[in-house]
Amino acid sequence: MEPSPLVRPRSYVTRGRKTEAQSRAIEELWPAFGLEFDGSPLDLEAAFGRTAPRVVEIGFGNGENLLTLAERHPDRDFVGIEVHGAGIGRVLGAIRDDGLTNIRIIRHDAVEVFERGLAAASLDEVLIFFPDPWPKARHHRRRLIQPEVAPLLARALTDDGVLRLATDWEPYAEHMIDVLDAEPGLVNLAGDARFVPRPDDRPVTKFERRGERLGHAIFDLAYRPAR
Numbered sequence: 001m002e003p004s005p006l007v008r009p010r011s012y013v014t015r016g017r018k019t020e021a022q023s024r025a026i027e028e029l030w031p032a033f034g035l036e037f038d039g040s041p042l043d044l045e046a047a048f049g050r051t052a053p054r055v056v057e058i059g060f061g062n063g064e065n066l067l068t069l070a071e072r073h074p075d076r077d078f079v080g081i082e083v084h085g086a087g088i089g090r091v092l093g094a095i096r097d098d099g100l101t102n103i104r105i106i107r108h109d110a111v112e113v114f115e116r117g118l119a120a121a122s123l124d125e126v127l128i129f130f131p132d133p134w135p136k137a138r139h140h141r142r143r144l145i146q147p148e149v150a151p152l153l154a155r156a157l158t159d160d161g162v163l164r165l166a167t168d169w170e171p172y173a174e175h176m177i178d179v180l181d182a183e184p185g186l187v188n189l190a191g192d193a194r195f196v197p198r199p200d201d202r203p204v205t206k207f208e209r210r211g212e213r214l215g216h217a218i219f220d221l222a223y224r225p226a227r
């Protein structure tokens with residue numbers, strides 16, 4: 001029997017209108033670069049037509065990080081999971097304009113994709129950059145990083161895989177550390193330092209720039225699976 005989805009509030013709200021160009025990009029390019037998720041396991045090798053190191057980015061927003069990394073690393077395959085239509089349209093347009101072949105997009109709640117769509121030990125990297133901080137106490141259960149989500153992230157990583165996160169919201173950084181350090185399936189790569197230095201090669205995104213404008217410090221975290 002299939003595991004039932006976790007009962008939890010969503011970590012996102014669907015918002016923002018797509019431009020005409022973004023809608024057109026989805027219509028024209030989804031068949032080539034979109035991956036339909038219907039709750040069954042995904043066949044990523046078939047989707048890319050090759051076996052290559054695999055990176056998943058959850059909540060890529062307008063895709064600055066995803067597109068930059070895919071261009072930099074043609075030898076790796078990138079799966080972006082997002083629910084925001086305008087961002088998806090923008091990324092599909094850029095995939096076409098830049099001639100990228102190593103990105104596929106899933107338009108679905110990432111938690112459900114990790115629950116049911118991804119095989120164990122199938123991802124070399126999982127990236128979660130500037131997830132919605134849900135600052136109000138009554139919304140904390142909407143944060144993506146939760147005790148029941150942490151084992152799903154750990155399970156999907158290969159033995160040498162890495163989970164990388166970043167946030168500009170200090171209380172969320174502390175929440176991430178509390179949740180992820182408590183997960184027996186994960187080991188904090190920063191050890192007692194708790195946070196890792198900002199990786200030089202992590203592209204700056206819209207939400208990082210916004211955080212910096214607001215004078216926020218940026219917190220980077222990295223974990224490996226405990227195996």
Ligand SMILES: C[S@@+](CC[C@H](N)C(=O)[O-])C[C@H]1O[C@@H](n2cnc3c(N)ncnc32)[C@H](O)[C@@H]1O
Nearest residue numbers: 011012059061082083109110129130205206207
């Ligand atoms: C604050 S934005 C950050 C976007 C981007 N990473 C950046 O740094 O600019 C968070 C994004 O995560 C997406 N998101 C939140 N929860 C998600 C989920 N469960 N599955 C897929 N995407 C999600 C939202 O739609 C939103 O675009």
